[in-house]
Amino acid sequence: xTDHRPDVTVQALVDHYGLEPMPLEGGLFRRTWAxxxxxxxxxDGRPEGSAILVxxxxxxxxxxxxxxxxxxxxxxxxxxxxxxxxxxGPDGDHRVVVLGPDVLGGQYVQFTVPAGxxxxxxxxxxxxxxxFGCTMAPGFVSSDYEGGDAGTLCAQYPAAAxxxxxxCRPGVPLRHPADAEGRTG
Numbered sequence: 001x002t003d004h005r006p007d008v009t010v011q012a013l014v015d016h017y018g019l020e021p022m023p024l025e026g027g028l029f030r031r032t033w034a035x036x037x038x039x040x041x042x043x044d045g046r047p048e049g050s051a052i053l054v055x056x057x058x059x060x061x062x063x064x065x066x067x068x069x070x071x072x073x074x075x076x077x078x079x080x081x082x083x084x085x086x087x088x089g090p091d092g093d094h095r096v097v098v099l100g101p102d103v104l105g106g107q108y109v110q111f112t113v114p115a116g117x118x119x120x121x122x123x124x125x126x127x128x129x130x131x132f133g134c135t136m137a138p139g140f141v142s143s144d145y146e147g148g149d150a151g152t153l154c155a156q157y158p159a160a161a162x163x164x165x166x167x168c169r170p171g172v173p174l175r176h177p178a179d180a181e182g183r184t185g
Contacts, residue, residue, distance in 0.1 A: 010059070010060065023142075023176065024176065025065050025145065026063055026064060028062060029054045032051050033049070033051040034049075035050075035139070046138050047138065050137075051133060051136075053131065053133050054132055054134060055131050058123050058127070059128065059129075063121065063166075063167060065120055065167055065168060066086070066118055066119070066167045067118070068118045069136070069140070069145065072112055072115050073113045074135045075110070075111050075132055075134055076109065076133040076135065077107075080128070080129045080130040081123050081124055081127025081129060082101075083100065084122055085098070085111065085113070086167060087119055088156075090116055094160040097111055098124065122166070150170065
């Protein structure tokens with residue numbers, strides 16, 4: 001795994017970036033950007049783009065639960081140990097992409113997950129923590145999030161069932177709750 005400076009701990013990163021628990025999906029995060037193009041906003045109310053920082057740590061049970069989004073999402077590796085990203089395609093295929101610093105060894109520092117692809121991630125076995133970012137355009141709104149049900153996904157992707165079960169959160173809602181006006185988040 002990656003050599004860590006001893007003073008770079010999960011708590012030091014949480015404190016430095018002001019990270020908080022990410023609802024439903026898991027991990028610790030902070031939204032760092034939600035922008036519009038100039039002074040105009042989109043008609044649908046969503047930002048032109050958005051970016052978040054995410055910290056995962058197996059010691060804290062932090063992983064990115066299986067979910068999918070209606071738009072492409074770009075994952076960016078920043079620091080720490082590699083992240084294993086399970087991807088379940090709409091055509092029934094599955095694969096694991098590794099985000100990390102060993103780009104000549106097949107890892108990615110940046111990877112785009114296509115719209116509608118189920119995804120879930122965790123720190124690679126033996127790792128302590130991973131700091132990465134996710135960017136979307138148009139920007140993320142909470143109603144975009146669709147969590148994955150382990151039983152349903154395992155039935156659709158039986159060859160990846162063990163990984164799917166490890167990346168689902170039983171008992172956690174699969175959608176953000178709607179407010180009185182029907183919006184989520």
